[in-house]
Amino acid sequence: MAKALPPLNWFRAFEAAARNLSFTAAGEEIGMTQSAVSQQVKALETRLGVPLFERKARGLALTDHGRRLLPQVDAALDTLSSATGSFFEDKPSRLLTVSASYSVIQWVIAPLLPAFKTDHPDLAIRFMGATWPDEFSQTAADIEIRFGSPKQAGPKARLLGSNRLIALKNPDLNAPLKNLPLIEAVGISDGWKSWAQQAGFKDLQPTLFVDSYGPALQLAANGNGVCLVHELLAAHPMSQGLVEPAHGRKIAANESYFLSAREDTPEAAAFSDWISMKSTELIAGLA
Known part of the structure; x- marks a missing residue:
């Protein structure tokens, strides 16, 4: 031995x-x-x-x-x-953890983030992707941007942006909406059926299906059809000319994005106030 x-x-x-x-x-x-x-x-x-x-x-x-x-x-x-060093990396003294859907991180936060970092250069930010309620329960974030109904979000959560859905397409798609492929985000109570009823369309059937608004918007931006997404996600790609409204009708959604923040850290308060203000400005810019 x-x-x-x-x-x-x-x-x-x-x-x-x-x-x-x-x-x-x-x-x-x-x-x-x-x-x-x-x-x-x-x-x-x-x-x-x-x-x-x-x-x-x-x-x-x-x-x-x-x-x-x-x-x-x-x-x-x-x-x-x-x-063993990689298991014990030094953590910055000022670390803000933000839990949000990949759609919000990609289409809302990422385009705006450089300006926030300019104002807060010493603040490190960790983003954690989460979409459904059970995924949020597994995180301990300073900021949560949840997708769901007002009841699911909780009484202290505030609406981020708006609760309206808008139909978007690539500017190079010039055919009428009824002749274009429709992209549906599954697992969401609102969709093309609700939109068609309120817009006066019949027999609208989506042919492309994804699990959330983010990839639906990406597919539309790449010319694959028309997506139906929240206005909050639409502002930046519209300002960049990636998409444009496929129809003037917007409908109220049963589920939206809601913001919750810890009340005991100035960093969380700063990020919360900033993203709320910017979201309001984005929606106003679509009017």
């Missing part, structure tokens, strides 16, 4: 003592008492059966055995440090 390795702390104590040539300085560096460092080095010497230091009145000196061991211990500790 292979002989058990000495404890890692013995090697740490030896390396620190060898680098500082002082048990006292080594102890201060690695958070031990001078006595503890001395005892651990002695234990390592006993296990190896050789002296590693010469104890002198004015400090320590490495023996030949100590000089031979030090580079190998130093390399081994560096390897362990590199291997």
